[in-house]
Amino acid sequence: MELSVRDFSLRVFWVGLFVFAASYYLVEHRWMPLEMGLLFALGFLAEWRSVKLPGFGVLNPGEGFYLAASCLYGPLAGALLAFLSGLFWDLKKGKRHEVILFNVGWALMTFSLAGLAFTVGGLLGATLVYRLVSGSLQAHGEKHFSNLPLQETVNHQVKETFLVTPAVLLMCYFSMTLLELQAGAVLLLALPVELVYMYVKTRELSAQLRTTLRELESTQAELVATGRKAALGVMAAGIAHEINNPLAAAVTNIHMLKMLVHNSSAKKSMGLLEKSVERCQDIVSRMLKYSRKTESGSGVPCLLPEIVEDAVLFCGRKFGPEGVELKLELQGCPVVSGDPTEVVQIVSNLLANGHDAGGSCVTVGFQAADGVVELTVEDDGEGIPKELQTRIFEPFYTTKAVGSGTGLGLSIAQGLARGMGGDLKLSNSRRGKTVFVLRMTEF
Template sequence: MTDLPKSADTDALLARAHIEGVDEATWLDVIQRMDEVYSQLVSDEIALEQKNVELEQSQQFIFSVMSAMSDVLLVCNERGEIEETNAALCELVGRSDDELRGTPVFALLADDASRARMRGVLDDANPSRRGQAVELNLRDAEGRPVPVDTNLTPRFARNGKRAGTVFVGRPTAELKRAYHELREAHEALKLAQQQLLHSEKMASLGRLVAGVAHELNNPISFVLGNVHALKKYSERMGRYIDAVRAGASDEELGELRTRLRIEHLLKDLPSLIEGTMEGAQRTADIVNGLKRFSAVDPEGRTAVDLNTVIERAIHWIRKGTTAAVDMHWEAGAPCVVMGSAGQLQQVVMNLLQNACDAAGADGRTAELTIACTATGERVRMTLRDNGPGIPDEYLSRIFEPFFTTKPVGKGTGLGLSISYGIVEQHGGTLVARNHPDGGAEFVLELPAAASLT
């Protein structure tokens, strides 16, 4: 820009103005106006430079964002010619931005079906401003087709006419691989959960071994005693039958019958057989109960009376503990739910065992009060103990996996957590709280079987 006249130049202009018949005031006004124009030009130039800096920063920001995108991005005009790309697309197709600029977008597609879908989007006269999801096959740097899940969004000019299309997509091979890895992790987690569930069940079963051995000893001993008696009776009967076959006289047979007590034997046989069958049945019931508890339950659910589950759990807890326990329980009306009898028995046994351990920790007699009622569409079981209750800081963590207040070696911290998960799978709730009159209380609620039909 040319410098404006100053000092001596101004005097020269004034002198010339005087000579040419123009007064001095007029020339001063002209000079003042020139100074104002110059100042405005300088201000405009500074503002323009600032705008250029801001524009460059905006362009750099947009370029950095596009370069950082892991999704492929492409912008084409209304004729389908590429105007802009990002680094992810260039890397995928193995061509630079300069090479792609001006190229028809159809040249990047790997098959006719993809080109037809792209053509249908570009030729749409009334496209949705939200775009359209289309699956296309791009050709990668080695010429192989790569499936890409894309969103094609129209781009409009200021006059409202369509100016082109923005293409944003992600190769679905990556998504499928991630989904496959997620599914494998989920299956591994399910397997680990099943193993934990079964391990905790077997740990509970181990606590019952002593009681079960005693429980089995009674009917088995009874059966063995009866079998020994039956063996003796069979020997006597054999001797008597041999005498009959040998043609002994009536006198001899009568004497033999008296000596072998055949009449007494015949009267005693029905009771011996009946007792043996009863003992065998009791043994079978015990074994079936253990099998039902320890086996991995099938997915199918059946109608289960929670009263029966509670009675069976109380029976096993009494047999498996050496501590003094006083159970307050009386079965009421049927409380039928749909579920797995073995899993529900595991839940109730865990609750009873924990209550026994907590209430009898200081050597006193544990008193447990159990109630089960059906109200409308819900079945509720409550279990209250006479222990010290649950500290407030533990109430929010009591169902966390591996959380336990028992000494090392006395508990795994999985029983309540697994029980909570089983109840959730059955569509129910399990809540722990402190009873207003003292002790801890657990409330188990499950949907009634009638409400599920």
């Protein structure tokens, strides 16, 4: 029958209390107030300075001082020091009552049994019993408190053993040696505790600074891109004004020529010329449309089929008879909310990446459900290696040759998508299939 968390904690507590009481009758105890006080102070400091090491667990040198007390002054001394110090920090951190009961039982049982083992097998026997009892209790504790499989918690404790046990054994050995030489000398062990703590915290701060630096670089890149886009908007507006007038004049003159010319072949040529000029007017009109920025925080209706067509236009001759095949499967696509300028920038980037992937076809499709629309861009290129997939959205990271890419495209595109309340992610990538998903909300 599976025990509840409360029943499990109570059972550990009562068993620990029983072992603690039994040790009083089984082993002789020596009460050395000064030495025990020094070990308690060091254990208290070590509890305060305990650090979590990724992949290994919590490094708490204080257990070495409690183990030394159990070996030198009897199981009752070590268990009492561990109980008092652990109880203070558990109450200060506001831990649940069940966790506090378990930790009290763990401290009493672990260091009472370790002290008993010292009388039989010396320091090595005490360390072995300490680690077996502590690891077993912690594994079952993680299982009950975190709802993890027992095998997983046991594996975690085994991995932690390789780091924790040597540290605890060293602290215990040096504590016992220094106490035998001179009681006050044991305070020297506060130095390595502080040095380990400062080393680990410095590494954590360094990692945080690197993360912050990458975020700042990403923000700076987005600001630069926004500035360039604004400048291009001004240029596009100027180009539209300067080119539209000559184009309008060209259309007027073509109409006049078509009325004056009666040769069928010439009229056909005039018709082709008229269509070409109208295409130029259409391109200028679209450039002008995307030069206007939507007000921040206000989403407007976006027709994804039209935006994708515009993005294809801006990609030049990359797709079509002279380039990679492009399949658009957007019939029935719902209207989404967003900034057309930013959406066309995101789609243009995804299409360009799909073209550069080395495949023969890029497919644009969609999925819609529960007010969410996911635009998918799939290519049949080389794919992205698994070890690189977690880095492709990092600023300045690129797999392209020097001079062929800045590494900002996907980073900026993801930032724009999230700024509109959506997201951009890599859904799948293997050789012959890479799928990017742009997630947006229906308008």
